[in-house]
Amino acid sequence: MRLQPPQQGRLSIGLDVGGTKIAAGVVDADGEVVERVPPLPSSATDQAAMLRTLSAVVEELRTRHPGVVAIGVGAAGLVHWPEGRIRTAPNNTYRDLPLRHVLQDSTGLPTVVDNDANAACWAEYRKGHSASYMAFITVGTGVGGGVVLADRLFRGRTGIAMEIGHMIVDPHGGERCGCGNTGCLEPLASGPALGRYGSAAAAAEPGGMLATLAGDPAKVTGETVSAAALAGDPGALAQLERLGGWLGIGVATLVNLFDVELVVVGGGVAEVGDPLLAPIRSHFARFVTAAGHRELPDIRPARLGPEAGWIGAALLALDQEEAGTA
């Protein structure tokens, strides 16, 4: 325990800007949550309205927490670093939005804007795990992630590194990806992919648990599959095995390239736990190179859940501000 932590009293606002909602709150320098606000609707089509919402949340939180010294934003899409310019986001209409500049100007506070999966990766690193070389993969509507190398978040030259969902794992098969390509990991390993696998399984077995739970095979979602799997349904478990198999293949490539000591798996789909983690681990062990000649990294579940995005963004801002580079 530090008697006089240098960051004592310093707080940071975190914002996670998604396609449909904005999550936000305040953390201290240890990443402890000081306040969280109820999720706010995010307008996918009205950029001005979205910016007004962000400003209002920031002002409200600053009023209640005078110790706030920085703002961090995690945003879906390609975010250029360190400019914090959102180049493109799949579920929002904004294009080339200089969000960092806008927020810094309107609030006067040092601000960082990073990719949402990078922010979540940083939260898992700072709060959940202690590995200097750590990959994070998040499985939800999409597949994303980040990596910490030598205790620093890796961003590549312009901030758009670690597009984990777009590793090419099946170039001549596979579904078309939201990015327009085929062969990407995302359309084989995301929540919607799990729903698709579940729909096909339900259609093939109309009296099975998946079809019964959803009412209609076409209505099976990733959540249906997870619920059925947790109830022990073999058909649902097989779909998670398939999804986890693809993720394990992706993790093998990540480890072959980055030589990390830990892989953390988060996101909504991963909340099902072992039915997904077990096939990730087994496929990883089968596909990683030279498995017999190296120490294999652990593959562990994320610890922070859906709050990782805004908590990580807030911590990134504070860590950056402390380093004097924000």
Next chain:
Amino acid sequence: MRLQPPQQGRLSIGLDVGGTKIAAGVVDADGEVVERVPPLPSSATDQAAMLRTLSAVVEELRTRHPGVVAIGVGAAGLVHWPEGRIRTAPNNTYRDLPLRHVLQDSTGLPTVVDNDANAACWAEYRKGHSASYMAFITVGTGVGGGVVLADRLFRGRTGIAMEIGHMIVDPHGGERCGCGNTGCLEPLASGPALGRYGSAAAAAEPGGMLATLAGDPAKVTGETVSAAALAGDPGALAQLERLGGWLGIGVATLVNLFDVELVVVGGGVAEVGDPLLAPIRSHFARFVTAAGHRELPDIRPARLGPEAGWIGAALLALDQEEAGTA
């Protein structure tokens, strides 16, 4: 031009230890070749003989070049960093050889031992190209490479990062890899793969140039295919297109993950030039994510040829020694 370069007169010995031969020489701090020795045979089975050869070369070069202050070795296989311990090498019998320790003890000189593709990557970075974020891929008997991030060679936690040949690109098809897995890039994109593609093409067209050049379809090698391609044979060009396609897919994943500004392609197979580079570029452009929303990195041929390994190893040793960390 520096009038008094701090490294003036400082020389370094570089050694490239492969499965069948050892290449070696001396460079100055700018990477200029001061002397190169004719390639020496390397014993794949007799570790003591291999170490005697290395020591003899080092002693001989030191005698002629008193300015030598460091030794660098590039070695095939998994090499732990910074210990310079060769964990395993596909074409040598040594296992867990602490080569850095052995050479440092016997010569009294600061020594670094790194993976041969890492060493070649460093040579291309230091001598050939000026990109702070640069990936290097070498296509020969195997497929390997390295990456420079923020002007530093990236090695991962233990030195075994960047196993580019073992990215999983075709998990449910593809040939078995030398590493024992299936789905790796290497068996689809190496020199032997090119020979295999060429053999099949020659068997399908017994009167074609490939079959004629090799005498027997089974005798077609990667070199045969390259020679026929340079003579304009459409059948040979199609095989390089296939090989380059797989490499382009691998490069897309690398760029999606590392966000580099430059990709350099080297190794014996790449010496054929455009017939391989063109399909790498086209497949890369097709498979990289968000191509319309980013600046695409250049894909350029390597500049140093087969000497990149020992030159890069020598430079790594000198750069390391200069930084005071060898």
